[in-house]
Amino acid sequence: MKTDLVIINAQVFNSFIRKFESKNVAIRGEKFYYITPEELTYLAAEKTIDAKGRYMIPGLIDSHMHIESSMTIPSIFSKAALYHGVTTIVADSHEVANVFGIEGVEAFLKEETELDIFYAIPSSVPSTNPDLETTGGIIGLNEVRELLASPKVMCLGEVMNFKDIVSDPDSLINQIIALCKELRPNMPIEGHVPKIWEEDLANFIYHGITADHTHQSPESIYTKICNGMFIEMQGKSITKENIETIVKHSFYEYVALITDDVMADDLLTGHLNGIVKKAIDCGMPVEEAIYTSTYTPARRMGFQDRGAIVPGHMADFILLDDVTEFSINQVYKSGKLVHTKGEPIKTPEKTEAFPAEFFHSVQCEKADLERFRIPVTTEKDAVLCNVIQIQQVGTFTECVERAIPVKDGYLDWESTDLALLVVMERYGINGNIAYALVENTITNKGAIATTWAHDHHNLMVMGTDAADMQVAQHHIIDLQGGYVVVENEATTATCPLPLGGILSIAPLEELGKQLEEVRQAMVRLGYVNTNEIMSFSTLSLPVSPAIKITDVGMMNTRTQERIPLVKQESL
Template sequence: MKVDLLIENALVFNIFLKRFEQQHVTVSNQKFYYISDQDLRYLEPLEVIDAQGTYMIPGLIDIHMHIESSMVPPAIFSGAALSHGVTTVVADCHEIANVCGMEGIEFFMEQETLLDIFYAIPSSVPSTTPELETTGGLIGVAEVQALLQHPSVIALGEAMNFKGITEESPSLIQDILQTVHRERPFLPLEGHVPRVSGETLAKFLYAGLTADHTHQSPASILEKVKSGMFLEFQKKSITAENMAVLEEHQLYEHIALITDDVMADDLLTGHLNENMRLAIQAGMPIEEAIYTSTYTPARRMNFQDRGAIVAGYKADFLLLDDLETLSIASVYKNGYRVHQRGEEMAYPSVDLSIPEPFLNSVHCKLLTEADLRIPVSTHQEAVLCNVIQIHPIGTFTKLVQREIPVKNGFLDFENSTCALVVVMERYGKNGNIGYGLVEQAIDQKGSIATTWAHDHHNLMVMGTSITDMLAAQAEVIRLKGGYVVFQEGQQTGCCPLPLGGILSTEPISLLGEQLKGVRQAMQALGYRNTNEIMSFSTLSLPVSPQVKITDFGMMDVHTHTKIPLLAGES
């Protein structure tokens, strides 16, 4: 038998022994053929690579991520991910589904990519119910049944409706879960299980949800793994104390490293490979970082053809020239080199056929000063208000109460310690406007506005200045979506996202710089968080603890109880 490619003298990572061995590797018809420490030139390879001094590992597999967080469609994302050694992803495209429904999912699935993209059915569109948040699309049982027939669908995406899952009364998410159990009984079901334990955790497991990717702690890791749950570690869970628990109890069979969300500016420098580096720095052995970024994710998703360098598996692999830093010399997909260090990153512009509704998806009125003047029926100088308090790490929030001054019968948030946040329904359905207050957000005079508001992606604007809030909201509408920052009357950050209000077709090299500018402008306003953009954009995610806001107003995430702006009101 003649082979297409021979890689000689590489230090090849054996997944099953978790160690490197000097081997020669052959590739035939895009798959690994024979791997040996003996001379393999008798197989008459068409191409020979001398990989002396390099480490050969399988292509990276990210089984829980949302392509939309990169703010580009799959056709552009593909090249960027491959540049960072990611050769397979499982994408839950619930962001575009919330904006455009099935049309959005089909738009993603129809794009041709060199990267292998499999799909998890968006199970939570909306993340709660239409009575709690307005979305452009809706994924119900009929849509799930149709998607179950698609050959690229290999999982059910994260089930997020806490109340719908845990309560006995019928709900859409329960209907979806029953449909999948009946029609594809061995499909992996992904969960969204933040700060859940005890009997409530048992209810998620009882519903069939066997994985969690949310923020973990040492205690949650032990309880969830002991309960049979597979854990997927995104950046905010990669901490020294969490890695110590994994190492002490040797839990690597029960976990995978994932990204969940990688924004355009971060994608300039890394993807799953960056989380691997972080895990190693936090105490995870290099061998386990490779193992949990290749083999365990493949096993979780029932892949039988990737995740290891063995005969019969897809010839997806990386050559590293420095193991400690995971420095990538070259990336191979199906046995062909698709990226080499020193070459320009594969961030092309792509000419896509884009449906017209995606290009004109922001349909809400311009705010007026009157919309931001909140009347208060009191003669007192201040009134007690319910306030969302932002945590400086991650996306968790909590409910606090603060005295807000009153001026001329209106809430004087501009001279308080809080910012006003407004969420406007932007699909032209009902014109809802939800109001809230936010503490520990920004401390300078200015405003931030976006249509990238998890997961419903309505228009959200937050500020400490009415003038700047009006300007930022008007600019986002003019751009047909995106991020805009104003400070003291001047625009200081801008990232247009005209495709569905959440995506761009610009090269990531440009988009990343624009988003970096937004991040810096937010920091200049005083926003302090490990990921300012994600913190802001998830203020509107009503399944992420503890209190968030939608176009219906503020609500408790676990009970779905609406929280009035003024304390004491019903």
């Protein structure tokens, strides 16, 4: 029998007993053929590689992530993911869908990549409904039906509109879930289930939503798994306390390690491999960390041909120098070597051509200074306002009340320690503009603007000075999207994202450097958070607790009730 490749002297991970064994591995074509402790010289391999005792594990599988969070396109992302040992992903492309609808999803589907990219159907485009946020595209029943026919589609992407699920049986999201159950009854339905408990949690699960990837605690992990939910652990959920809960109860069968969102600058140094290493460092046994980043995500998504080193599975694997440190020596995809330690992240020779109109999607008027003045009708010298208070860790917010001075009939917000946040509809649909005041963001004179605003991606500008905000807003329009930081009316950092206002086609190293410069410029303005950019960009996400803003206005994200900026006209 002739084979293409034989790996000898490897410590091979057996996913079914979760142990390493001294084995030799034969590969035919794209698949594993034979794994045995015996010599394989009789198989007449085209090539034999001596692993020299290195650890051989399946390629990593990221079952819940968003390519757009890395602000690059699939073909460029593919090279970076393989570099970090990731050989299969399931991507929820709801960001590009919010900008371009199904045309954006189809553009992603068309890109050819070495990395195996499967997709989740974007279930929440928009994340709430068109009355609460304006998007460039909508995914309805016709679009879902079309995507269900694609062999690349593995699941329904994160369902996040809790209110419409539990309060309206005929809501669009309930119709989408019903259609998926009818046409693909065994397809997983992913969920976005933050801070939901007791009967509300039961109601979510009752509707068929059986996974959650949001920020976890020991209590949420235990409760959700005991109620039948599969938990996808992203980086911010991997703490010693959470891992201890999983280890104590042997919850490994019901857990997968995932990334969800990895920014472009972070992607240069790690992806799912970094999550695996963090889980190990927090106390998860090495074998279980490998198991929950290969086999359990494969099983969750219904893959029958990957996630383990056994005959007939795809020959996707990693050779590790040190398993505890998770130091990668080589990465193989479909039996072919795609990365060796010491090599840089490769850039694809060419990328697929995206439609020209995808690079001209920011249709927003340039603001004059009057846009940043907020009139109030009172003769008093102050009014009580509802304010968005951010935290230094994570993306959750709270609604607090603050007294804001009034000067000449306008809120004198520039004299406070708060920042003004303005969201401007940018698709040329209705011209909506909404205002909020934010606490614990930038404290120095300056402004930040972006079109990467979860999930509707309207233009968002925040600052402590109206003139700086105007400069930032004008510049972001000139760039056709991205991030801009301004200090003293001068731009100090930019990250252009001209493809839909959310993506770049620049080499990853260039993009990562630009994003890091934006991050550092935000820090100089006083922004404090474990992820400054994500904290800012999710102030507009109306399904993330507890108060956020869209182009329609501020709202309680649980009840979807509107929250006025000025609570009381006089004090």
